[in-house]
Amino acid sequence: MAKLVPLFSSSKGNSYYLQGNNSAILIDAGRSCKQIENALLINDLNMNKVRSVFITHEHSDHVGALKVLSSRYHLTVYATKGTLEALYEQDKISASTNCVEITDKIETDDFKVERVDTSHDARESCGFLITTPDDRKCAIVTDTGFLTQSAIDAISSSNCAVIESNHDIEMLKSGSYPYILKKRILSMTGHLSNLDCSKMLPRFVQNGANRLVLAHLSGENNTAKIAMDEALKSLLNSNMKRDIDFTLDVAAIETNKKSVIF
Numbered sequence: 460m461a462k463l464v465p466l467f468s469s470s471k472g473n474s475y476y477l478q479g480n481n482s483a484i485l486i487d488a489g490r491s492c493k494q495i496e497n498a499l500l501i502n503d504l505n506m507n508k509v510r511s512v513f514i515t516h517e518h519s520d521h522v523g524a525l526k527v528l529s530s531r532y533h534l535t536v537y538a539t540k541g542t543l544e545a546l547y548e549q550d551k552i553s554a555s556t557n558c559v560e561i562t563d564k565i566e567t568d569d570f571k572v573e574r575v576d577t578s579h580d581a582r583e584s585c586g587f588l589i590t591t592p593d594d595r596k597c598a599i600v601t602d603t604g605f606l607t608q609s610a611i612d613a614i615s616s617s618n619c620a621v622i623e624s625n626h627d628i629e630m631l632k633s634g635s636y637p638y639i640l641k642k643r644i645l646s647m648t649g650h651l652s653n654l655d656c657s658k659m660l661p662r663f664v665q666n667g668a669n670r671l672v673l674a675h676l677s678g679e680n681n682t683a684k685i686a687m688d689e690a691l692k693s694l695l696n697s698n699m700k701r702d703i704d705f706t707l708d709v710a711a712i713e714t715n716k717k718s719v720i721f
């Protein structure tokens with residue numbers, strides 16, 4: 460049995476805590492070190508079991524706390540070659556930090572972690588498929604303009620899936636964002652819409668990914684209710700029943716002390 464704790468998730472900051480038997484890892488370290496420590500405290504957790512942090516890409520909502528957190532807790536930072544280069548260049552990591560490049564698959568702290576391809580306007584972004592010590596799988600796929608085949612395969616093979624459900628397309632189009640930003644979000648290297656996320660969910664559940672977490676919701680162009688309703692509509696239309704065939708949660712912008720056991 461493994462436990463996933465979304466600490467926070469949105470364009471303001473992203474971080475997830477994943478616990479196996481005796482160790483834990485962090486995925487992304489957005490916001491500040493203090494905010495991550497507080498979010499852990501709220502969930503009756505701390506950094507004691509964490510030795511590694513996996514970074515999806517260099518955007519500040521994923522690495523705001525990385526420099527301080529990794530040196531304070533002597534964490535090993537895992538990321539793709541391109542992401543590590545961007546982190547050094549942008550001074551988001553210390554020269555003395557222990558960094559490991561993820562090529563395909565890596566084993567650490569009892570976890571096996573596979574890289575998942577995402578399509579995003581960062582140097583070399585990725586998602587992760589994490590296998591826990593007791594062979595449970597969690598896929599984390601956010602910050603992607605569309606679901607790549609690698610992402611579809613990873614989510615399909617998982618037990619628990621964190622999938623981006625960033626925006627409602629109409630809210631975004633009619634909202635206050637400048638045209639250039641709307642275009643970026645809607646592009647193939649932007650963010651995944653509620654529609655693009657929800658239409659794939661029945662297939663994922665059918666394949667066994669029945670612990671679903673919608674993530675990286677926009678604070679401006681989405682609400683938890685709208686994202687949840689769209690996902691539920693798609694799943695219920697496929698004759699799947701909530702809490703029987705699947706569970707569905709939203710990774711909150713601020714931690715809501717909710718974990719997913721899988």
Ligand SMILES: [Zn+2]
Nearest residue numbers: 470518520602
């Ligand atoms: Zn992001």
Ligand SMILES: [Zn+2]
Nearest residue numbers: 516518579602
């Ligand atoms: Zn990003």
